[in-house]
Amino acid sequence: MARAVSTQTKIGWTIAAWVVALLIFFPILYTVITSFKTEQEAIAGFDLIPSFTLQSYGEVQTQNDYIRPFTNSVIIAVGSTILALIVAIPAAWAMAFAPTKQTKNILMWMLSTKMMPAVAVLVPIYLIFLNTGLMDTRIGLVIILMLMNLPIVVWMLYTYFREIPGEILEAARMDGATLGQEIVHVLTPMAVPGIASTLLLNIILAWNEAFWTIQLTTTNAAPLSAFIASFSSPQGLFWAKLSAASTMAIAPILIMGWFSQKQLVRGLTFGAVK
């Protein structure tokens, strides 16, 4: 039976939640505010009211074309996510519905690869990319980001698939469904919320990835992470310009997150309450 919660407690928790949410969101909000300031206003100190100038946005666009890195980011993030799902759905099916003694160990091993710092494998991967012609190509980045995010995708899908009763798949098999039909027509539709949240999370991870996307590109395939990196200055204060570049880089993913927050929250809390 649910415990009765007083109105005062509810108000208290609501205020606390808003305060925490604002604290977490504040750096992003202040970046957006700073992007509408002049450079002089930006360094003058803390101020929440900008002069609403678009000067920095104009300068950012003049200095670096936004469209090419934006297009690269979309292709790389979406491409690597779709490729990861194509590989991960059958893998997660096998681990969830046909486990062996080693399944848990394989899952742990996959996750452990995420614990290794990326820089440790930089030189071998750099050489592979050089020798296979993948350097500074979108397909190269799609492959590397797919590989980097694959353990998380498999883990998430495995968790969702385990919530689906195996009997339903057995019933499909008894009705004569092949393995492919079972995955495509039975399992996938039932796991759509989980797959959707995995897809969204993976797009966000791929969009924000800033190690491989900078190390393995120069000009042709450089995405928005490289775009931002070009505005950070070691000498000289260009905070308004840097903020404008950051806002331009995060805006698409923030908008996507805003519209898909229901699916994201549902997917991330799936199975958390039983």
Place this chain on the structure above:
Amino acid sequence: MAHITRALAGACAVTALSVPALAETLTIATVNNGDMIRMQRMTAPFTEANPDIELDWVTLEENILRERVTTDIATRGGQYDVLTIGNYEVPIWANQDWLLPLSDLPDYDSEDLLPPVRDALSVDGTLYAVPFYAESAMVMYRTDLAEAAGVTISDSPTWAEIRAAAEAMTNKDEEVYGICLRGKPGWGENMAFLTAMANSYGARWFDPDWQPQFDSEEWNATLTDYLDMMTSYGPPGASSNGFNENLSLFQQGKCGIWIDATIAASFVTDPENSTVADSVGFAQFPNKEGVDNHGNWLWSWSLAIPATSDAPEAAKTFVAWATSKAYTEAVAEADGWRNAPAGTRASLYENAEYQEAAPFAEMTLNAIESANTQKASVQDIPYTGGQFVAIPEFQGIGTSVGQQFSAALAGQMSAEDALAGAQSNVTREMTRAGYISR
């Protein structure tokens, strides 16, 4: 005969049509600072004069750029044709045969380059990079605060003079701090300053046998005085302040004295960005009484051509143009003499228009000319480099020592403990690297 004529005409047409396809593309890796961004804007005369050369720019933050081009050059990746690197990398990379010698640049006046800068970019007399701009370090101070406090700072001050002036200018109630110095850990942050300060105290990183010297009296005096000045007269949270943070404090009128790179002079005297633009004085980097050494700080962002470039001749044409006197004049014409790339050419400092536009010109030239990167300490040393030690291991050990000193500034440990930690860490790393026998 007609067939032959037609065939020849056809061959000529195909050749003519394929000329644009033969245009070489130079991929140029560079840092994001005002001078480099200006260069990207001003390449029209170059591309018009060289229609067969196209330019592709890769602009990155300094540390990312360093990591990125180091990976590429060490793996012989050949992704870049022109690299923007500092005088720290030049001797190390030239010794590895990773850079092309640049002694034969077409129509290039290398004799006009300031000797300390040219020396810092040469190995055994051969130039391996050409300077785009160069900087040393000097004292920048508020003339109005000094006057109000009744103190004067001489053109060549000692550390005792600086300390006394910082004390007189400090007014913490009004958030005016007598002295602002780098405290953020990093080989290019606090250790650039502290290495130069140590030089001016007569200290050295290593003796001729590569034994670390942090247990010396000179290092002890350097760190003790630095911590004493910063804790007494420095801003709060100084252990997080690097170049940009101190620039911001100075521009907002919160620092009496700031000792840092000469390039800062153009920022703090710019009325559009600085609230104290009309009241900034300059002086030479201080020295300790009795030690004839003013830090020997010298940094130069330079253009180099990796040995793996597939367009070396086009790259040479570009670097010669970008660091030429003609380019400097083009910048002056477009954006004024004040914005001309500083610190590289003697002819710039002989130019009356530049001297008039840049009140800091004389002191900058003085600072660069007095920087000796070939022997940075008054004691015997086995290394070159001014505010760094030009060995590949320095990035690692410099940052590790910087963390110890920054922790001491934050009050987490004493100067003695920080120096002992630095001595132990550097000894271990230098032994591992084979400089010291086990």
